[in-house]
Amino acid sequence: MIRRYISTKTIPTKPVVDLAFHHVMPSASAVKGHLGPRPVLINLHGIFGSSAMFRSISKPLANELGVEVYSVDLRNHGDSPWAFPYDFMTHAKDVIHFIKTQVGAQTPVNLLGFSIGGKIGLLTTLCDQVNVTKCVSMDLPPYETPQLDDVVLQNYALIMKIINREIKIKRGTQNWKRMLLDHFKALPANQVNNGDPSLYFANGFYRVKKNNVSYEEEKAHRPIGDPYIDYYLPLKQFPDLLDSVKAWPDLSGKENSGGVFQTSTDRSVLFMRALKSDFMKDDYSLLRKPFPNAKVHEFNTGHNMMVEEPESTLQCIIDYLKE
Numbered sequence: 001m002i003r004r005y006i007s008t009k010t011i012p013t014k015p016v017v018d019l020a021f022h023h024v025m026p027s028a029s030a031v032k033g034h035l036g037p038r039p040v041l042i043n044l045h046g047i048f049g050s051s052a053m054f055r056s057i058s059k060p061l062a063n064e065l066g067v068e069v070y071s072v073d074l075r076n077h078g079d080s081p082w083a084f085p086y087d088f089m090t091h092a093k094d095v096i097h098f099i100k101t102q103v104g105a106q107t108p109v110n111l112l113g114f115s116i117g118g119k120i121g122l123l124t125t126l127c128d129q130v131n132v133t134k135c136v137s138m139d140l141p142p143y144e145t146p147q148l149d150d151v152v153l154q155n156y157a158l159i160m161k162i163i164n165r166e167i168k169i170k171r172g173t174q175n176w177k178r179m180l181l182d183h184f185k186a187l188p189a190n191q192v193n194n195g196d197p198s199l200y201f202a203n204g205f206y207r208v209k210k211n212n213v214s215y216e217e218e219k220a221h222r223p224i225g226d227p228y229i230d231y232y233l234p235l236k237q238f239p240d241l242l243d244s245v246k247a248w249p250d251l252s253g254k255e256n257s258g259g260v261f262q263t264s265t266d267r268s269v270l271f272m273r274a275l276k277s278d279f280m281k282d283d284y285s286l287l288r289k290p291f292p293n294a295k296v297h298e299f300n301t302g303h304n305m306m307v308e309e310p311e312s313t314l315q316c317i318i319d320y321l322k323e
Contacts, residue, residue: 011237013084016097020079021072022051022058030063039108039133041321043071044095044117047152047245048159048204048233050078053114053306057314064318067110072098074120076233086238088116089249092123093260099130106131110321114138114306115152116245125269126251126261126290135267136317139274139303141281142290144248149277149303150189155201156242158183162205163231171229180205180229195307207232251290269294270320272313277303295320 041061043054051071062069073080075094099109108131113121118137125135161167167183169176184190184198235241249255251263269291273280275298280287287294297316301308 011082011084011234014081015090016093017075017081017083018101019072019074019094019098020051021070021098021102022055024058024062024069024071026062026066026068030066037108038065038067039110040103041065041067041069041110041112042095042099042103043069044111044113044120045071045074045077046115046117047241048077048155048201049114049117052078052203053200054112056310057306060314061112061318061321065321070098070102074117076238082234082237086241087244087249088119088123088247089255089261091116091120092127095120095124096127096130096260099124105129108133111135112138112317113140115140115303119248122269122291123249123261125267126263126265128262128265129260132267134270134321136270136272136320138272138305138313139277139279141271141279141287142248143286145246145279147278148242148246149279151197151277151303152242152245154187154189155184155197158187159201159204159231159235162229163235165228169229170227172227176229177206189302192302192308195304195310197304197307200304200307204231204233205229264290264292266293267291270316271296272305272316273298274301274303274305275299276301279303 043051043058045051045053050073054071058069058071072095074091076082076086099105099107103109110133111121111124113119113136115138118140119142121135122137122142124130125132162169169180181198181202184202185196187198190196190198251261271280271287271294273296284296287296299305299309299313305313
Protein backbone atom coordinates (compact mmCIF):
# COMPACT_ATOMS: atom_id res chain seq x y z
CA MET A 1 0.00 0.00 0.00
CA ILE A 2 1.29 3.47 -0.83
CA ARG A 3 1.49 5.52 2.32
CA ARG A 4 0.43 8.82 0.78
CA TYR A 5 -3.18 7.65 0.65
CA ILE A 6 -3.56 6.00 4.01
CA SER A 7 -5.23 7.49 7.05
CA THR A 8 -3.54 9.26 9.93
CA LYS A 9 -4.01 6.16 12.07
CA THR A 10 -1.54 4.23 9.94
CA ILE A 11 1.29 6.76 10.35
CA PRO A 12 3.09 5.44 13.44
CA THR A 13 4.19 7.36 16.50
CA LYS A 14 7.91 6.87 17.12
CA PRO A 15 10.19 8.58 19.66
CA VAL A 16 13.12 8.33 17.22
CA VAL A 17 13.58 7.23 13.61
CA ASP A 18 16.64 6.36 11.54
CA LEU A 19 17.23 9.30 9.24
CA ALA A 20 18.12 8.90 5.58
CA PHE A 21 21.24 10.82 4.60
CA HIS A 22 23.70 11.75 1.85
CA HIS A 23 27.39 11.43 2.69
CA VAL A 24 30.25 13.36 1.05
CA MET A 25 33.95 12.75 1.66
CA PRO A 26 36.61 15.45 1.18
CA SER A 27 39.25 14.97 -1.48
CA ALA A 28 42.59 13.52 -0.42
CA SER A 29 44.33 16.84 -1.08
CA ALA A 30 41.78 18.68 1.05
CA VAL A 31 42.46 16.37 4.00
CA LYS A 32 46.22 16.84 3.65
CA GLY A 33 45.75 20.58 3.82
CA HIS A 34 44.40 20.40 7.39
CA LEU A 35 46.36 19.35 10.43
CA GLY A 36 44.72 16.92 12.83
CA PRO A 37 41.12 15.63 12.91
CA ARG A 38 38.34 18.12 12.25
CA PRO A 39 34.67 17.96 13.27
CA VAL A 40 32.25 16.17 10.99
CA LEU A 41 29.67 18.53 9.44
CA ILE A 42 25.95 17.66 9.54
CA ASN A 43 23.49 19.65 7.40
CA LEU A 44 19.85 20.08 8.45
CA HIS A 45 17.39 21.31 5.82
CA GLY A 46 14.33 23.53 6.13
CA ILE A 47 10.61 22.80 6.04
CA PHE A 48 9.39 21.04 2.85
CA GLY A 49 13.03 20.41 1.94
CA SER A 50 15.40 17.46 2.00
CA SER A 51 19.10 16.69 2.01
CA ALA A 52 19.10 17.71 -1.67
CA MET A 53 19.02 21.39 -0.73
CA PHE A 54 22.69 21.14 0.35
CA ARG A 55 23.80 19.21 -2.74
CA SER A 56 25.46 22.21 -4.41
CA ILE A 57 27.50 23.18 -1.35
CA SER A 58 28.27 19.83 0.33
CA LYS A 59 31.35 19.11 -1.79
CA PRO A 60 32.73 22.67 -1.54
CA LEU A 61 32.26 22.53 2.25
CA ALA A 62 33.90 19.10 2.46
CA ASN A 63 36.94 20.20 0.45
CA GLU A 64 37.29 23.68 1.90
CA LEU A 65 37.07 22.42 5.48
CA GLY A 66 38.68 19.01 4.89
CA VAL A 67 35.79 17.20 6.61
CA GLU A 68 33.14 14.56 6.03
CA VAL A 69 29.72 16.08 5.35
CA TYR A 70 26.40 14.40 6.14
CA SER A 71 23.16 15.92 4.84
CA VAL A 72 20.16 14.28 6.49
CA ASP A 73 16.47 14.02 5.65
CA LEU A 74 14.41 14.97 8.70
CA ARG A 75 11.47 12.73 9.65
CA ASN A 76 8.54 13.16 7.25
CA HIS A 77 10.91 14.66 4.65
CA GLY A 78 13.00 13.21 1.85
CA ASP A 79 13.52 9.48 2.19
CA SER A 80 13.26 9.35 5.98
CA PRO A 81 10.31 7.55 7.63
CA TRP A 82 6.96 9.18 8.25
CA ALA A 83 6.09 9.34 11.94
CA PHE A 84 4.34 11.36 14.59
CA PRO A 85 5.08 13.60 16.41
CA TYR A 86 6.29 16.58 14.40
CA ASP A 87 7.99 18.97 16.80
CA PHE A 88 11.46 20.40 17.34
CA MET A 89 12.32 18.29 20.34
CA THR A 90 11.51 15.08 18.48
CA HIS A 91 13.47 16.23 15.45
CA ALA A 92 16.47 16.97 17.66
CA LYS A 93 16.26 13.53 19.27
CA ASP A 94 16.33 12.02 15.78
CA VAL A 95 19.51 13.98 15.02
CA ILE A 96 21.09 12.94 18.32
CA HIS A 97 20.26 9.32 17.47
CA PHE A 98 21.79 9.82 14.03
CA ILE A 99 25.02 11.19 15.50
CA LYS A 100 25.28 8.31 17.97
CA THR A 101 24.63 5.61 15.38
CA GLN A 102 26.31 7.00 12.26
CA VAL A 103 29.09 9.27 13.53
CA GLY A 104 29.76 8.46 17.17
CA ALA A 105 28.62 10.19 20.34
CA GLN A 106 32.15 11.38 21.19
CA THR A 107 33.07 12.43 17.65
CA PRO A 108 33.24 16.24 17.31
CA VAL A 109 30.49 17.52 15.03
CA ASN A 110 29.48 20.87 13.60
CA LEU A 111 25.83 21.51 12.73
CA LEU A 112 24.55 23.66 9.87
CA GLY A 113 20.80 24.21 9.82
CA PHE A 114 18.60 26.27 7.51
CA SER A 115 15.24 27.52 8.80
CA ILE A 116 13.66 24.76 10.94
CA GLY A 117 16.95 22.91 10.55
CA GLY A 118 18.51 25.81 12.43
CA LYS A 119 16.21 25.37 15.42
CA ILE A 120 16.79 21.63 15.37
CA GLY A 121 20.53 22.23 15.33
CA LEU A 122 20.26 24.65 18.25
CA LEU A 123 18.35 22.11 20.35
CA THR A 124 20.87 19.41 19.48
CA THR A 125 23.66 21.76 20.58
CA LEU A 126 21.97 21.95 24.00
CA CYS A 127 22.35 18.18 24.45
CA ASP A 128 25.55 17.02 26.16
CA GLN A 129 25.06 13.42 25.00
CA VAL A 130 26.76 14.39 21.72
CA ASN A 131 29.94 16.38 21.10
CA VAL A 132 28.76 19.47 19.21
CA THR A 133 31.60 21.92 18.60
CA LYS A 134 29.80 24.63 16.62
CA CYS A 135 26.31 25.27 15.32
CA VAL A 136 25.13 27.57 12.52
CA SER A 137 21.45 28.57 12.56
CA MET A 138 20.29 30.23 9.37
CA ASP A 139 17.52 32.68 10.24
CA LEU A 140 15.72 30.89 13.05
CA PRO A 141 16.17 31.79 16.74
CA PRO A 142 15.99 29.82 20.03
CA TYR A 143 12.59 31.22 20.99
CA GLU A 144 9.01 31.11 19.78
CA THR A 145 8.47 33.26 16.72
CA PRO A 146 5.15 35.14 16.89
CA GLN A 147 4.65 35.11 13.12
CA LEU A 148 6.06 33.34 10.10
CA ASP A 149 7.75 34.93 7.14
CA ASP A 150 5.55 35.61 4.09
CA VAL A 151 7.68 33.30 1.95
CA VAL A 152 6.65 30.35 4.14
CA LEU A 153 3.02 31.40 4.57
CA GLN A 154 2.32 32.09 0.89
CA ASN A 155 4.05 29.00 -0.44
CA TYR A 156 2.41 26.74 2.14
CA ALA A 157 -1.01 28.19 1.30
CA LEU A 158 -0.43 27.47 -2.38
CA ILE A 159 0.74 23.92 -1.69
CA MET A 160 -2.40 23.24 0.33
CA LYS A 161 -4.64 24.68 -2.40
CA ILE A 162 -3.12 22.24 -4.86
CA ILE A 163 -3.36 19.16 -2.66
CA ASN A 164 -6.91 20.13 -1.65
CA ARG A 165 -7.78 20.39 -5.37
CA GLU A 166 -8.67 24.08 -5.27
CA ILE A 167 -6.05 24.30 -8.01
CA LYS A 168 -6.04 21.27 -10.29
CA ILE A 169 -2.98 20.24 -12.32
CA LYS A 170 -2.90 16.84 -14.01
CA ARG A 171 0.42 15.03 -13.79
CA GLY A 172 1.77 13.89 -17.13
CA THR A 173 -0.08 16.47 -19.22
CA GLN A 174 1.95 18.69 -21.50
CA ASN A 175 3.88 21.41 -19.66
CA TRP A 176 2.38 20.50 -16.26
CA LYS A 177 5.70 21.24 -14.53
CA ARG A 178 5.89 24.68 -16.11
CA MET A 179 2.27 25.37 -15.18
CA LEU A 180 3.00 24.39 -11.59
CA LEU A 181 6.10 26.54 -11.37
CA ASP A 182 4.20 29.50 -12.84
CA HIS A 183 1.79 29.34 -9.90
CA PHE A 184 4.69 29.59 -7.45
CA LYS A 185 6.47 32.31 -9.40
CA ALA A 186 3.29 34.42 -9.28
CA LEU A 187 3.41 34.63 -5.48
CA PRO A 188 4.53 38.09 -4.30
CA ALA A 189 6.86 36.56 -1.70
CA ASN A 190 8.74 34.70 -4.44
CA GLN A 191 9.35 37.77 -6.59
CA VAL A 192 12.70 38.79 -5.13
CA ASN A 193 15.56 40.53 -6.87
CA ASN A 194 18.44 38.13 -6.34
CA GLY A 195 16.78 34.74 -6.21
CA ASP A 196 13.49 32.91 -6.45
CA PRO A 197 12.52 30.17 -3.96
CA SER A 198 9.71 28.90 -6.22
CA LEU A 199 11.55 25.74 -7.24
CA TYR A 200 12.40 24.92 -3.62
CA PHE A 201 8.72 24.84 -2.65
CA ALA A 202 7.44 23.32 -5.90
CA ASN A 203 9.97 20.49 -5.81
CA GLY A 204 7.76 18.34 -3.58
CA PHE A 205 5.31 17.98 -6.49
CA TYR A 206 8.04 16.97 -8.94
CA ARG A 207 9.29 14.12 -6.82
CA VAL A 208 7.91 10.84 -8.16
CA LYS A 209 9.65 8.32 -5.94
CA LYS A 210 9.32 7.69 -2.23
CA ASN A 211 11.10 4.73 -0.67
CA ASN A 212 11.67 3.17 -4.13
CA VAL A 213 8.03 3.50 -5.14
CA SER A 214 7.72 4.57 -8.77
CA TYR A 215 5.07 6.93 -10.10
CA GLU A 216 3.50 4.06 -12.08
CA GLU A 217 3.15 1.97 -8.92
CA GLU A 218 1.89 4.98 -7.01
CA LYS A 219 -0.67 5.81 -9.68
CA ALA A 220 -2.21 2.34 -9.32
CA HIS A 221 -3.07 3.12 -5.69
CA ARG A 222 -4.49 6.59 -6.29
CA PRO A 223 -8.19 7.15 -5.60
CA ILE A 224 -10.28 6.48 -8.71
CA GLY A 225 -10.85 9.62 -10.75
CA ASP A 226 -8.05 11.63 -9.15
CA PRO A 227 -5.29 12.18 -11.73
CA TYR A 228 -3.96 15.36 -10.15
CA ILE A 229 -0.52 16.04 -8.78
CA ASP A 230 0.15 15.52 -5.10
CA TYR A 231 2.84 16.53 -2.65
CA TYR A 232 5.19 13.76 -1.58
CA LEU A 233 4.96 14.75 2.10
CA PRO A 234 1.88 13.89 4.20
CA LEU A 235 0.89 17.52 4.81
CA LYS A 236 -2.79 16.76 5.41
CA GLN A 237 -1.76 14.54 8.30
CA PHE A 238 -0.07 17.46 10.07
CA PRO A 239 -2.67 20.27 10.26
CA ASP A 240 -0.71 22.07 13.00
CA LEU A 241 2.51 22.13 10.97
CA LEU A 242 2.97 25.90 10.89
CA ASP A 243 2.33 26.23 14.63
CA SER A 244 5.08 23.64 15.14
CA VAL A 245 7.46 25.75 13.06
CA LYS A 246 6.86 28.81 15.26
CA ALA A 247 7.32 26.93 18.53
CA TRP A 248 10.29 26.54 20.88
CA PRO A 249 10.06 24.00 23.71
CA ASP A 250 10.04 24.94 27.38
CA LEU A 251 13.33 23.36 28.44
CA SER A 252 12.62 24.09 32.10
CA GLY A 253 9.25 22.34 32.05
CA LYS A 254 7.56 19.02 31.40
CA GLU A 255 8.53 18.95 27.72
CA ASN A 256 12.11 18.31 28.84
CA SER A 257 11.22 15.93 31.66
CA GLY A 258 13.98 13.52 30.71
CA GLY A 259 16.59 16.25 30.98
CA VAL A 260 17.95 15.53 27.51
CA PHE A 261 18.48 19.22 26.78
CA GLN A 262 20.23 21.88 28.85
CA THR A 263 18.78 25.38 29.15
CA SER A 264 22.08 26.96 28.09
CA THR A 265 25.53 26.02 26.82
CA ASP A 266 28.91 27.65 26.22
CA ARG A 267 29.22 25.94 22.84
CA SER A 268 29.85 28.30 19.93
CA VAL A 269 26.84 29.31 17.80
CA LEU A 270 26.54 31.54 14.74
CA PHE A 271 23.16 33.07 13.89
CA MET A 272 22.86 34.15 10.27
CA ARG A 273 20.05 36.68 10.27
CA ALA A 274 18.09 37.74 7.19
CA LEU A 275 17.14 41.37 7.75
CA LYS A 276 14.18 41.19 5.35
CA SER A 277 12.72 38.21 7.21
CA ASP A 278 10.38 38.33 10.22
CA PHE A 279 11.79 35.36 12.12
CA MET A 280 14.42 37.01 14.32
CA LYS A 281 14.02 39.99 16.65
CA ASP A 282 16.41 42.94 16.91
CA ASP A 283 17.17 42.09 20.55
CA TYR A 284 20.19 39.80 20.21
CA SER A 285 20.38 39.31 23.98
CA LEU A 286 17.54 36.79 23.47
CA LEU A 287 19.95 34.71 21.41
CA ARG A 288 22.71 34.87 23.99
CA LYS A 289 20.54 33.79 26.91
CA PRO A 290 20.80 30.09 25.97
CA PHE A 291 24.00 30.62 23.93
CA PRO A 292 26.31 33.12 25.70
CA ASN A 293 29.02 32.65 23.04
CA ALA A 294 26.70 33.38 20.13
CA LYS A 295 27.71 35.53 17.17
CA VAL A 296 25.38 37.20 14.67
CA HIS A 297 26.02 37.88 11.00
CA GLU A 298 23.42 39.94 9.17
CA PHE A 299 22.37 39.57 5.54
CA ASN A 300 20.30 42.06 3.59
CA THR A 301 18.07 39.30 2.22
CA GLY A 302 14.82 37.50 2.74
CA HIS A 303 14.61 34.22 4.64
CA ASN A 304 16.21 32.10 1.92
CA MET A 305 19.64 33.74 1.94
CA MET A 306 21.16 30.69 0.25
CA VAL A 307 19.14 31.54 -2.86
CA GLU A 308 19.52 35.31 -2.75
CA GLU A 309 23.21 35.53 -1.81
CA PRO A 310 24.73 32.06 -2.34
CA GLU A 311 28.38 33.11 -2.49
CA SER A 312 28.45 35.33 0.60
CA THR A 313 26.34 32.82 2.51
CA LEU A 314 28.73 29.96 1.76
CA GLN A 315 31.79 32.08 2.58
CA CYS A 316 30.30 33.14 5.91
CA ILE A 317 29.74 29.49 6.86
CA ILE A 318 33.27 28.50 5.81
CA ASP A 319 34.90 31.42 7.65
CA TYR A 320 33.06 30.63 10.89
CA LEU A 321 33.73 26.89 10.81
CA LYS A 322 37.42 27.55 10.05
CA GLU A 323 37.86 29.79 13.12
